[in-house]
Amino acid sequence: MRNTGSSVTVVGAGVVGIACAVHLLRDGHRVTIVDRAAPGEACSYGNAGVLASYACLPVSYPGLAWSVPGMLFRRDGALRIRWRYWPTLIPWLAMFLRAGRMDRMQASARALSFLVTGSLEQHRELARGTGVEHLLQPAPLVYAYADERALAKGMQSWNWRRPYGVAPRVVRGAELRELEPALSSRLGCAVVIDDCGYTTNPSKLVKGLAEYAQRQGATLLAREVLDMHPQPNGGMRLATDDGDILADKVVIAAGAWSAKLAARCGDRFPLEAERGYHVVLRNPGVEPRTIVGSATGKFLATPMEEGLRLAGTSEFAGLDAPPDYRRAEVLRRQARDLFPDANVDDYSQWMGQRPSLPDSLPVIGRARRHASLYYAFGHQHVGLTSAPRTGRLIADLIAGRAPNIDLAPYRADRFQR
Ligand SMILES: Cc1cc2nc3c(=O)[nH]c(=O)nc-3n(C[C@H](O)[C@H](O)[C@H](O)COP(=O)(O)OP(=O)(O)OC[C@H]3O[C@@H](n4cnc5c(N)ncnc54)[C@H](O)[C@@H]3O)c2cc1C
Structure with a gap:
């Protein structure tokens, strides 16, 4: 895989975080995934497993x-x-x-x-060559x-x-x-x-994708992220229960716990x-x-x-x-x-x-105050369905590619006054 030299740490090894990690790896980034639990053990463990292409109503x-x-x-x-x-x-x-x-x-x-449209095809694309197709x-x-x-x-x-x-x-x-x-x-x-x-098997799918990510060079760390500190060079230092992690870019994909982490960086979400x-x-x-x-x-x-x-x-x-x-x-x-x-x-x-979130839309985008911090959370009833597209959009943003849609509906500042 190409290596652009930029290091990205993804917090959260649920289906959303792992989809982000796989897309980022395919873009050539050095990827670290941090989760206090094993991949696919939180909400991504027990969902109904449906790739709900119809689930576009809030x-x-x-x-x-x-x-x-x-x-x-x-x-x-x-x-x-x-x-x-x-x-x-x-x-x-x-x-x-x-x-x-x-x-x-x-x-x-x-x-x-x-x-959500075309979710099955996007999952197949994400899973291609991973062994969990x-x-x-x-x-x-x-x-x-x-x-x-x-x-x-x-x-x-x-x-x-x-x-x-x-x-x-x-x-x-x-x-x-x-x-x-x-x-x-x-x-x-x-x-x-x-x-x-x-x-x-939703959990096995996430675990299989996470194992593929590791085979492609990602590092998986079993740690809890406690705090985040922007660095003078524009990167981030993550304080964890087992030492610090330095990263050029950070993606918060910590599911229902994401708002706690975002608050450490000054962003409030009604999650x-x-x-x-x-x-x-x-x-x-x-x-x-x-x-x-x-x-x-x-x-x-x-x-x-x-x-x-x-x-x-x-x-x-x-x-x-x-x-x-x-x-x-x-x-x-x-x-x-x-x-x-x-x-x-x-x-x-x-x-x-x-x-x-109250408007049923996830947050997919850059944090308000920190250019090196990205959010990918709030996927309510359709996180499994929409994970591949979310991962693609986050990879586009980090690569500086213009996504093929308007990201305004998902922006991070929509709840801030
Ligand atoms: C009953 C039920 C049925 C569902 N059915 C479907 C369905 O059929 N189709 C569908 O598309 N969606 C469905 N969903 C929704 C879907 O399961 C979720 O939207 C999706 O799993 C969210 O994924 P996630 O990666 O954002 O969060 P999670 O899977 O919860 O992952 C978040 C991860 O972040 C980690 N984490 C949190 N805080 C920290 C921290 N500080 N440090 C380190 N790690 C941290 C957690 O340990 C966890 O592993 C269903 C949900 C439920 C409850």
């Missing part, structure tokens, strides 16, 4: 406020806010609901669509609705995506059964998105840990052919190496609160709504923290 959209009470107060609702956390969350929630105005939603959708599969998403009424209600959110190239197709009855024989016959209709894909859960049915007894979504439960079911993974739900409780596995129990209970014959007795559970 989480907040017009009319969402009306459905929030239903999601919050129903026993099996997809949203929870811990009582003690309400006062902390209110300013974020206000920004989040404002981001759902039609004009803002459309602006965010345009920006998100650039990051086989973990990527093409497959349609079958998003199932209880009945025609529910479909009619849900159709608006699919129609909002059409201007950005998403082509939802409705299937019913026998056609639906043929597409996914394992699906409950009680579910009458579904929206199908054909150009999707998934990984059969929330939007917690999600998964249940893996280890011997599900059913073999779905494809990715199935539940419109009622708002979760995804993905056939994976280790079993059938049901992943979703949103919980706000702060970064440090312990998991509440009753949220995962909700998913386990709802598994049989999709797959009536599923064996739900042999399972594992997990909680992860999505890095979520």
Whole structure:
């Protein structure tokens, strides 16, 4: 590989950090990756694995406020806010609901669509020659609705995506059964998105890419970054729990923990840990052919190496609160709504923290005050999907190449007053 002589340290070995590292290596930089844990062990471990080319709508959209009470107060609702956390969350929630105005939603959708469109192809490109290409599969998403009424209600959110190239197709009855024989016959209709894909093991994918990065010369350090100090020569000194690291350039890709580090350099971000859960049915007894979504439960079911993974739900409780596995129990209970014959007795559970900003867009760009510091975080529900594009954009910025899109929607100063 070419070597430009510039040293770049990436903080965070989740899917976003590792995608940045691989693109930077391919550009010829000397790359160091720092993470207190092994690659792909935080949020990138337990996601639904879906390369969601359709996921260009921000989480907040017009009319969402009306459905929030239903999601919050129903026993099996997809949203929870811990009582003690309400006062902390209110300013974020206000920004989040404002981001759902039609004009803002459309602006965010345009920006998100650039990051998610063609995700499977971009992942294949990223994984080429790494040895983990086989973990990527093409497959349609079958998003199932209880009945025609529910479909009619849900159709608006699919129609909002059409201007950005998403082509939802409705299937019913026998056609639906043929597409996914394992699906409950009680579910009458579904929206199908054909150009999707998934990984059969999200954590293994990240670990495989990280091993490839090391084979290409990257250094992987198991350390916690505690502080950052700009240097007179324009570089950065990272203080860690095991000594200092000097770098010409630094990329913060530390997921839900990124705002803590950015604050050390004077940038404040309203970054929330939007917690999600998964249940893996280890011997599900059913073999779905494809990715199935539940419109009622708002979760995804993905056939994976280790079993059938049901992943979703949103919980706000702060970064440090312990998991509440009753949220995962909700998913386990709802598994049989999709797959009536599923064996739900042999399972594992997990909680992860999505890095979520109120406008649902990540920060991809240079820090306000330090030319050697770059941000790549805040990918909320689509970090796996959008990691390859994010890595490419960060590599473009560091190389001084003009990216082929306007980066203004992702800029770091959009929350600063
Ligand atoms: C239930 C659920 C389902 C999901 N499903 C999907 C899906 O189907 N498709 C999709 O695209 N996305 C999905 N997501 C979202 C996706 O998983 C995240 O957006 C993505 O994993 C974020 O990746 P990341 O690299 O930014 O963060 P992470 O994977 O969290 O990585 C951040 C890393 O930074 C490290 N770190 C933090 N602070 C420090 C420090 N000070 N020093 C050293 N290291 C540090 C952490 O140890 C961690 O390894 C889902 C999320 C959840 C919770």
